[in-house]
Amino acid sequence: MKITRKEFLELSGLSVLAAGALHAVHAVKAEETSHPAGAQADPPKKQMALAIDLRKCRQRLGCNLCSAACNAAHNVPQFSDPRHQVKWIWSEPFAEVFPLDQNGYTRRNYTGSPLPILCNHCDHPPCVEVCPTGATWKRAEDGVVMMDWHRCIGCKYCITACPYDARSFNFSDPRTALQQVNPDFPTRTLGVVEKCDFCAERLAKGEPPACVEACPEKAIVFGDVHDASSEISKALEESYSLRRKPELGTGPNVFYFL
């Protein structure tokens, strides 16, 4: 059989087209099977959450026992340069925390004092969405947004993605900024991101987070919000609570009672 140059070119062109079309068909099919309409990843069975009762917190203005306990437990470095600060739980003025929830008429009692903030362990954490290495993830069993410092490459994408400023980067060796080291918890190293992990190491032992335990006013309640009989669920039922920037759709799990 003889084939002319023209026929050969036509045939090869057609084959390339056919192969391309097959790819497109496969891709569409895969898309359909992997995302059936409306389906999402299973929500965690438990969802650990934190409620901070600012009515009790305000009883001790200037108290920082929660963050001090956290910093000591997790070897959180204290850099003096504000641009390099590493923060797990810390305080910010009301206007920074709830910028949309203030008007000129609220009593300063409510808005005048700084309030503790930390990672919100969101239902839909944007930091997890953007992490290129899977170094941060939402734990399936209890909804804690975890970090694997072994796997963090320090790209800081999560810092950009987090609307709560809850993630910090180690711009220099954190060991140089530690007065005392808790030998039972690792330090971090230059070039990794860190944040609050609801004291995963304490949860594993059945203990509450360090900040909850440290608060002398018992202003911080911790527990599973999916469990209607838990202390936090009852507290949330009883009082009206605020969350930071819920309008973003991240589903923050740190609640504040004004």
Added chain:
Amino acid sequence: MRERWLITLGYGVFVVFFTFPLWRAAAARSSGSMPRLQSSPAGQCVAPVEQMRVAHMNMLFQWREDAVRHNNLTFVAYNGKVYRKSLDGTCLSCHDKQQFCDRCHAYSGVSGPDCWNCHNDPRAFAPRVMP
């Protein structure tokens, strides 16, 4: 052909240099400078010594993955004993970082893994009396 001796010499030098690592290793072995690591004072490691010698790094990686990513902290050893998957808590409660890890890693020229950039050597904080 007048340079034959030169070429042979060149070959000889090449062979000696090429096989130098082998000579050096053999010399080190016979000179007895190889570190004799103390076995675990508890007398029993989480796996047989031969296995730990060749595959401790795999086990450490596995433990790391299990503990950090899967919240699975218990390890059942070959002899049925149960351990907590923890470098600082379990491994270093028997082994001394400097006397055990560092010596052998230095000797074998395996540049230290970067565990210690973050993990603490418990002995650096609370000196323990080894039994």
